[in-house]
Amino acid sequence: MNPDNIKYHKEHTWVKVSGKKATVGITDYAQDALGDIVYIDLPEVDTAVEANTEMSEIESTKATSAVIAPVSGTIVEINEKLADSPEIINEDPYGKGWIAVIEMDNESELDDLMDASDYERYIEEEAK
Template sequence: MNPEDFRYHKEHTWVKVSGKKGTIGITDYAQDSLGDIVYIDLPEVDETVESNSEISEIESTKATSSVISPVSGKILKVNEELAESPEVINEDPYGKGWIAVIQLDNPSEVDDLMDASEYEKYVEEEEK
């Protein structure tokens, strides 16, 4: 189940907004599709990213996949624990498996993202 207070991008990333900051990660659907995650290339702190652009790469036993930022802004913090234990993303994609915290350049971008029910419908369509 996808958390109701998150917003979702069509590239299977999520953002949880708190004030002018957003925490970013990949969805449960994405981690399940990837399989066992063995490595993540974390973004750089202080890097400026655009929405719809790659912020990192995840390698799994099946494939390497880009992580696309759902919002624009400056990276404030990255989840260093993932460098040692990338499998945390498989275990807890909406909690301990977060990837980065970003200072939102344009908080209204969040309005363009899907809510939980829209995202679930999107995934169902994609699986057909």
């Protein structure tokens, strides 16, 4: 079940907004599809990111996958714990497995993201 209090990007990232700050991670669907996550290339603090572009990379036992930024802005914090324990993403993708916090440039980009029920329909369609 996907939490209702966050927004979802079609590339299977999520964003939880607090003021101008957006905490970003990958969805439960994404971590499940990737399998056991063994490494994450964390973005650097103070890096500018654009919505719909790669902000980091995750390696699992199955594949390497880009993490797509759901919003544009500047990275103001990263989850350092993932450097030593990337499996936290598998264990708690919507909690302790967050990847970065972005200070948003344009909050209207949130309007392009899906809510939980739209995202559930999206992944059902994608599975067909």
